[in-house]
Amino acid sequence: MSRLAAGVVLVTAHDPDDGPRGADAGMTATSFLSVSLDPPLVLVSVREGSRMDDLLAEQPLWGVSLLSEAQRQTAGRFAMKGRLSDRLLFEDLPHVRGELSGAPLVQGALATLECRTEQRVPAGDHTLVVGRVLAASVAPAGGEAAGPLTYYRGSYRHLR
Template identity: 65%
Template sequence: MSPQSSTAPLASPDEFRAALSQLAAGVALVTVRDAGEDAGMTATSFLSVSLEPPLVLISVREDSRMDELLSRVDRWAVSLLGEQHRTIASRFAMKGRLSDRLLFADTPHTPGPATGAPLVTGALATVECHTEQRIAAGDHTLLIGRVLEARVPAPDGRPLLYFRGGYRKLG
């Protein structure tokens, strides 16, 4: 590393957030089942890592409830949300929100066959994963998951997107 790069100023969190808000991202619900209870969080940081073997990555805020759960439970699921799931995405993204038990009571879902974690009814696609690796990265934890099951229950659905700080639709 050159001396110049180690002293270069860093972008502020606000500058960084503003720059990345220009990238449209799909919206997903990451879920886990732990000790008979379901938990979930809205995520826009979900991506494919590898086809052989099938691996995906999620990013979870360090010291969050979901980070704690995923440190104990090594199986989790992701439901890729469609336009009709905007309310679900908003509710699971709220700070100081209702309990997960109440949120899932109002969210149509079924338990995943490989993980038992909730899969959102009508999701564009679902994947169920086993944690392969946890990586500390700044104020987040990256989880790389081996895909155990992948389904496309709504192949003609339209995705829910997150762009410039809000949910959007294609078109």
């Protein structure tokens, strides 16, 4: 499957029950796709038992930022095993709060989505999370100059 090029997204959620102000969590994903236009549905594959899997089982609202090739470092930060705490990862990440989901959405992303979980399907060592798109935003004109961040054969790539 490393021969299949994939777009790179950051999936995020806000956990209002974690501490006095709540906490944010995020994960880099390449297993993300559009499922339906009517109704607007997307799917993300989340590793079973991960922090994000646990959070999305409790918190039905989440966000997706479609990353540009200029955001390679952001993708890498949220993909690292044994990484810093989620709180530190978001500390200096330019982001805005989703109006509907409260999830952090990366500034400068090619597009952002706010979603509500419609269905969770166990699939091997992952959970397939189907979300209804509640809101979407695209980068302003000229914001797509960098192009999409892609992942192919174990490395981040850019389109030529």
